[in-house]
Amino acid sequence: MSEKIVFMGSPDFAVSTLRAIAGTYTLVGIVTQPDRPAGRGRVLTPPPIKDLAIELEIPVIQPQSLKGTHALAQLESWQPDLIVVAAFGQILRKEVLELPTYGCINVHASLLPRWRGAAPIQAAILHGDTETGITIMQMDAGIDTGDILSQHSITIGEHETAHELSLRLTELGAQALLDTLPQYISGTIVPQAQDDSLATYAPMLKKDAGQLDFNEPAADLARRVRAFDPWPGTYTIWSGQRLKILRAHAQDARTPGPGKTTICGSSPAFGTSYGLLVLDSVQPAGKKPLPGEAFLRGAKNWRYVPY
Secondary structure, three states: OOOEEEEEEOOHHHHHHHHHHHOOOEEEEEEOOOOEEEOOOOEEEOOHHHHHHHHHOOOEEOOOOOOOHHHHHHHHHHOOOEEEEEOOOOOOOHHHHOOOOOOEEEEEOOOOOOOEEOOHHHHHHHOOOOEEEEEEEEOOOOOOOOOEEEEEEEEOOOOOOHHHHHHHHHHHHHHHHHHHHHHHHHOOOOOEOOOHHHOOEEOOOOHHHHEOOOOOOHHHHHHHHHHOOOOOOEEEEEOOEEEEEEEEEEEOOOOOOOOOEEEEOOEEEEEOOOOEEEEEEEEEOOOOOEEHHHHHHHOOOOOOOOO
16 A cells, blocks of 8 residues: 555564565654663664564664654654554654654554553463453553554463463454554544543563562462563572572462472472462573473472471
8 A cells, every 4th residue: 555654663572563564555664672782691682673674674763762853853754644553662752643644553462441551461461361452543642542443352371471472462463453554544443432441551560570479379470470471580589599480380279388398299389378389390590491390300408398
């Protein structure tokens, strides 16, 4: 189609969406986050969208903020008919929202108004939701408060992690956008206002949010392990060192007490306020990931507390 589109996004979640519209619409520019240090070596690494922009040979800019005059001037020079946003990570100022003929629309990974904010996928798992999805919405000055253009739902798997759910949602988001854009541009969609009374908020995750508190029920902790995979991850301090919990499940059994170690079947487990948190996969400090059973065989200090 002839409409000129500027795309804004940064992480892996946005890649499928960019690829989808690149094959159908005229992309005149891409805006993504600056390169950031990553990995143990803290090597300066571009966001995935920048790599794709270079592959597609589409002009790309990486402003620290869209509040600067240089970024706005570049957007104005592209003369977009529409701006499409997917996990960009910056709030759009009024001048940007009002720049395109068709405004700005966002691909958001929840069924708004539930889980507005930066971490909707993690929040859905963490709070035990059985359903989530994609919302294509018009953007306004609020955080995910704009009118809804379309919604597409999926069921959350009982043992699904945030990483696994994100992979499904990124594909769903790309298809949802392709289905919605022609109707939006032609004016055949009637935007629907959100019910603010039903809104919940999913704030940005902090690195230290992953430490497990065994005073919580095992079922809640198991959801946290799934929700925080791969980032920020979950862990506890055992035998004076950090023990990463990569996979775990709740077992409805009598607990030896919150934080006390025990064995469930042939796997290590922690007691919680209700039930056992059974460790299916862990990573001791300075070592490679191990199945729980293999870890237990070498964990000489793992004390079995009968329950």
